[in-house]
Amino acid sequence: MDRPPDLFDAIVMAEERYRGEGFQEGYAEGRCLGLAEGRRAGVVRGASIGSEIGSYRGFALTWKCLLSGSTSDKDRKKAKMLDSLLGMVQRFPYADPTHGELHEDLDRIRGKFKQVCSLLSVQPDFHVSPGGSALSF
Template sequence: MAGSQDMFDAIVMADERFHGEGFQEGYEEGSSLGILEGRQYGTEHGARIASEIGCYQGFALAWKCLLHSSAGEKDSRKMKVVEALIGMIEKFPYDDPTYDKLHEDLDKIRGKFKQVCSSFSLGNARVEPERSP
């Protein structure tokens, strides 16, 4: 009778066992896919931020070169704003994705870029990162 009882328990408990095994397999597969999707999203988002900051840096360096030859008081104020933007960009933590003030610093850089554009009377200049198809 003990053998038939074990067989009966195995049949009754099969549903619960298969449910547990299925859950575990699904959890493992979902975890590995989540890691892959997270890396892909992080790479794309990081590339957009780097592209945006690179545009700001190129813009600021170009204006710095153009202003370098000028010596007027008005141009010296512009040069200070441009150099402040360059300084902010140089301090930006490109290699630390866990930096908790990353978005705050990025917003400050965007604000400084707007200030530079305003000082040159460029209106509503915007940098749009490239969108991949």
């Protein structure tokens, strides 16, 4: 025989039931907001890295063009280093943000850029700000 629901049981358990429902609603809303915020942060960081890599590429192409008419051994060594930097930039995994060595590759490119700048006797000043990046000499 089924007993009718206890009135006091519903009152006593109301707090537990509402707390559980509130948790589920809050969790679902937080998850949606977290995904949106993460996506926004990823876009900003990706744009920053893309701008940095693009600056390195433009730098290398410009110097390669400037050195193209020279035949000295020093300039050929500089051109070879610029080719190496360009090769690293071209192999950078733009399309795969989950690439396991993405940050290591970026660090290697930064190191090669510094090496090239030293060889060219150029003092770079690269800094990324929320409004964009700037590379000056």
